[in-house]
Amino acid sequence: MSDNQKRILDMLAWGKISADEAQKLLAAIGSGGDEPRSTGAPLRSPKYLRVVIQPNPDATKEDDVKRVNVRVPINLIRAGIKFTSLIPAEASEQVNEALKEKGINFDVRNLKPEDLEELIEALHDLEVDIQNGQEKVHVYVE
Amino acid sequence: MNCPPLLLRLDLSETEHHGRVVLWLPIFLAWLILAAILIALSPLIILAALLAWPFGWGKTVLLFIPLVCNCICHLHGLEVNIERKDRVLFISFK
Numbered sequence: 001m002s003d004n005q006k007r008i009l010d011m012l013a014w015g016k017i018s019a020d021e022a023q024k025l026l027a028a029i030g031s032g033g034d035e036p037r038s039t040g041a042p043l044r045s046p047k048y049l050r051v052v053i054q055p056n057p058d059a060t061k062e063d064d065v066k067r068v069n070v071r072v073p074i075n076l077i078r079a080g081i082k083f084t085s086l087i088p089a090e091a092s093e094q095v096n097e098a099l100k101e102k103g104i105n106f107d108v109r110n111l112k113p114e115d116l117e118e119l120i121e122a123l124h125d126l127e128v129d130i131q132n133g134q135e136k137v138h139v140y141v142e
Numbered sequence: 143m144n145c146p147p148l149l150l151r152l153d154l155s156e157t158e159h160h161g162r163v164v165l166w167l168p169i170f171l172a173w174l175i176l177a178a179i180l181i182a183l184s185p186l187i188i189l190a191a192l193l194a195w196p197f198g199w200g201k202t203v204l205l206f207i208p209l210v211c212n213c214i215c216h217l218h219g220l221e222v223n224i225e226r227k228d229r230v231l232f233i234s235f236k
Contacts, residue, residue, distance in 0.1 A: 048219060067225040075144070075216040082209055086202045 046074055046123055046141035054136045066135075074120055074141070084111045144215040146173050153232035169235075173214070180207060 005026060012022040053068040087095065092109050099106050120141075128139040152165040180187075191204040217235045224231045 066227075067223075069221070069223040069225075071219065071221040073216055073219045076213060076220060079209070079213045079216045082212065086205055086209065088198045088202060090198070 046120060048073055048142050049077065049123070050138075050140055050142055052138045054138070056131060056134055056136050078113065078116060078120075081111065081113055081116050084108060144218065146170070146215045147217045147220075147235035149236040151232070151234040151236060153230070153234075155230040156228060157230070158228045 008017070008022050008025045011017045012019065017025070049072045051068070051070045051072070053066070055067065087108065089109075092107075095108050096106070099108075123141040126139075126141070128137070130137040146169075148168070148170040150165075150167040150169045152167060153163070154165075155162040187203065187207065191200045194200045194203050220233075220235045222231070222233045
């Protein structure tokens with residue numbers, strides 16, 4: 001129950017307002033109370049991961065202009081992640097060591113399909129923009 | 143299980159010569175051939191998995207092909223578009 005609703009009921013209990021007035025006031029504030037109301041359409045599950053590479057408009061070198069636009073279905077990523085379950089323990093250790101050599105401290109054995117679902121949910125709010133001298137990279141879900 | 147993509151659209155354009163090639167490749171034929179090969183090879187795959195099991199690779203051998211098939215079935219909607227100054231390549235799975 002929201003603060004406003006409680007205040008109206010208190011006023012009714014103290015006899016400051018009539019039952020009809022309380023009813024009108026409750027109807028006016030609606031049933032949402034203090035809970036956040038959704039402002040738009042319900043959040044859809046993302047279907048595609050989009051990677052767009054565009055030449056930087058500020059770049060001076062125009063000899064080899066390259067644009068890349070890749071749309072990857074999220075279900076394909078889900079299917080690909082399942083391959084991690086096939087990696088034998090010895091191979092996982094080798095992969096982890098190779099990643100560590102490259103400066104990435106990550107254990108591939110921790111990569112599980114359940115975690116991926118959480119990651120995909122989090123992708124709703126994620127947009128990556130990388131801009132260097134020549135190119136601009138934009139990664140987002142849609 | 144999803145249906146694998148039936149067609150592959152391959153679009154090659156050359157801006158210099160104004161040439162454009164659009165190919166609609168019936169990749170469902172490739173899946174049919176692949177399925178026939180897999181069915182024929184399945185006894186060998188099972189045997190290889192049994193032999194590799196003591197070394198820890200049995201599960202990998204056994205599940206590799208179903209997982210590849212799963213990936214193929216989710217190729218729908220994959221699009222790759224690469225544009226260079228004089229050339230455009232567009233690949234789309236339908």
